[in-house]
Amino acid sequence: MFKNFKSVDRCVIGKGAYNQLGEILEKRRIASDDYIVFIVDKVFENGLTNIKQRIPSKPNDIVIYADVNDHEPTTEQVDEIRDSILANKNSLLPAGIVGIGGGSIMDIAKATALMVTNEGSSQLYQGLNLIKNSGIWHCGVPTIAGTGAEVSMTAVLTGPTKKLGLKCDWTIFDQVILDPEVVADVPTDQWFYTGMDSYIHCVESLTGTLNNEFSRAFGEKSLLLCQEVYLNDNLTKLEKDEKLMIASYMGGLSLTYSEVGVCHALSYGLSYVFGYRHGIANCIAFDVLEDYYGDYVTEFRKMVTKHNVTLPKNLAKSWSNEEIERMVDTTIALEHMWNHAVGKDWKQKVSRDSIRKLFERM
Ligand code: NAD
Ligand code: ZN
Numbered sequence: 001m002f003k004n005f006k007s008v009d010r011c012v013i014g015k016g017a018y019n020q021l022g023e024i025l026e027k028r029r030i031a032s033d034d035y036i037v038f039i040v041d042k043v044f045e046n047g048l049t050n051i052k053q054r055i056p057s058k059p060n061d062i063v064i065y066a067d068v069n070d071h072e073p074t075t076e077q078v079d080e081i082r083d084s085i086l087a088n089k090n091s092l093l094p095a096g097i098v099g100i101g102g103g104s105i106m107d108i109a110k111a112t113a114l115m116v117t118n119e120g121s122s123q124l125y126q127g128l129n130l131i132k133n134s135g136i137w138h139c140g141v142p143t144i145a146g147t148g149a150e151v152s153m154t155a156v157l158t159g160p161t162k163k164l165g166l167k168c169d170w171t172i173f174d175q176v177i178l179d180p181e182v183v184a185d186v187p188t189d190q191w192f193y194t195g196m197d198s199y200i201h202c203v204e205s206l207t208g209t210l211n212n213e214f215s216r217a218f219g220e221k222s223l224l225l226c227q228e229v230y231l232n233d234n235l236t237k238l239e240k241d242e243k244l245m246i247a248s249y250m251g252g253l254s255l256t257y258s259e260v261g262v263c264h265a266l267s268y269g270l271s272y273v274f275g276y277r278h279g280i281a282n283c284i285a286f287d288v289l290e291d292y293y294g295d296y297v298t299e300f301r302k303m304v305t306k307h308n309v310t311l312p313k314n315l316a317k318s319w320s321n322e323e324i325e326r327m328v329d330t331t332i333a334l335e336h337m338w339n340h341a342v343g344k345d346w347k348q349k350v351s352r353d354s355i356r357k358l359f360e361r362m
Contacts, residue, residue: 005256006169008151008176013246015238017179018141022056024175025096028137034095035060037085039109041101041143042067049185051100051143062088068104071275075123075159078108082115082122093117097138102194103147103156103278106140110155110171113138122166123159131168139175144186145244146194146279148201148252150176156278163272163330178249180241192230192309193279195244196300199226200282201251203296204261208340211258219254222247230303261341262292265334266358269327283311288361292341316360328355 012020025036038061044051045065057063064081066073085094093116099109114135115122125131140150149156153172154165165171186194202223205215225247229240266285270276276284283304290297304311316324332338332355338346 003257006153006172007253007256008172009174011176011178011249013178015179015181015242017177018054018182021098021139021141021177024139024177025056025098028095029058030095033060033092035062035089035092037061037094037097037112038063039081039097039099039101039105039112040065041105042069044100044143049182051182055100062094066101066105066108068101068108071158072163072271072277073104073108073111073155073157075121075126075157078111078115078122078157081108081112085112086116093136095137097136098141099138100141100143102142102144102190103149103197106142106147106149106173107155107157107165109138109140110149110173111157111166114155114166114168114170122157123161125166126157126159126162126164128167131166131170134170137174139177140173141177141179141182142245142248143182144190144194145183145241145248146196146198146251148198148248148255150178151249151252152255158272163268176249178245180238180245183241183245184237188307189309190279192303192307193277193283195226195229195247195279196283196286196303197279198222198244198248198251199230199300199303200263200286201255201260202226202247203293204263204341205251205254205258207293207296208259208261209343210340211254215254215256215258217254218250219258222250222254225250227299230307231299259336259340261337263289265331265337265341266327266355268334269330269359270362272330273323273327280312283309284315284362285358287311288358313362315362319359324356324359327359328352331355 042065097113099105117133154167156165202219205219225243263286267281270281
């Protein structure tokens with residue numbers, strides 16, 4: 001069975017592309033009571049960059065500043081946002097939802113667009129094709145590049161029992177705006193961690209067993225762009241940001257016909273048990289994976305040094321046996337990742353003990 005995958009319908013790309021958002025939204029504003037919901041990262045609420053002043057909202061619209069600073073998006077957070085929107089407008093559906101932020105906000109916007117038309121808590125829909133009704137029109141404006149969340153068919157949420165995406169065709173954005181000026185002010189460490197998500201997506205996509213010419217074509221080009229961004233000294237910051245946005249998008253497309261691998265399996269364990277953010281969790285995990293990803297890990301360490309990033313070390317010293325076991329539980333349950341990374345016979349090659357040893361090296 002071949003994947004019959006859906007893509008983002010429309011995408012505007014380039015320096016200044018964000019200025020087109022207002023015009024794009026005009027097409028959604030048909031009836032007099034039509035309104036748009038903007039879900040914006042809370043970091044922009046107090047004037048960091050000029051995003052707040054540039055939100056093309058009208059008096060009838062709703063602007064929600066969502067806090068993703070202390071934790072990754074949760075099912076509870078999405079439920080609350082959905083409930084507050086519908087309560088505010090007597091259950092009238094928005095004409096569109098716009099997410100402005102990093103991967104966390106991309107996921108909250110995608111999930112909210114689904115949850116306004118699906119009853120109950122979003123935790124009921126964590127998984128593949130569990131959503132019953134199509135969501136509403138939604139648009140993503142990434143303010144950090146790397147996760148590929150702007151193009152993927154999943155909205156990753158942490159729920160009471162698992163970190164898992166709401167995954168279906170309707171999750172995909174109808175519109176995306178990629179403007180390198182919008183990502184210009186990301187602090188260096190975050191720029192590095194999230195960008196490395198893209199690098200690692202490509203490494204995992206390319207080295208696994210489930211890829212094809214399509215995923216390799218996007219993965220190879222995206223990997224080259226990441227290498228340029230993090231190792232080439234002759235690029236301006238704007239050129240780097242533009243390349244990284246395209247790398248992120250193409251890395252995400254590569255995964256459409258491939259999978260992530262061992263690093264993401266470990267990283268999910270770290271995020272679930274200790275709440276580490278996705279980008280940094282990937283970096284902590286990738287640093288111990290030379291047996292799986294060889295020269296790529298050497299190259300990754302070169303990038304870490306070049307950008308003066310200090311990765312957290314000696315973490316395992318303070319982890320209890322029970323915490324490590326819970327991470328192993330989360331990691332080993334991600335069978336599709338192991339299947340892709342190691343092959344169908346992965347259970348003969350990977351044991352709880354070998355995964356445990358990787359965590360103990362972090
Ligand atoms: P993020 O959205 O979690 O943001 C990281 C931090 O940077 C936050 O504190 C945020 O407030 C801040 N920030 C965002 N934009 C900024 C800007 N322009 N300037 C300054 N600060 C800014 O970071 P991320 O790495 O882009 O996303 C990680 C999330 O994406 C995780 O929740 C992960 O689960 C999810 N993810 C989803 C997919 C998918 O396919 N849906 C893929 C990978 C990761
Ligand atoms: Zn990732």
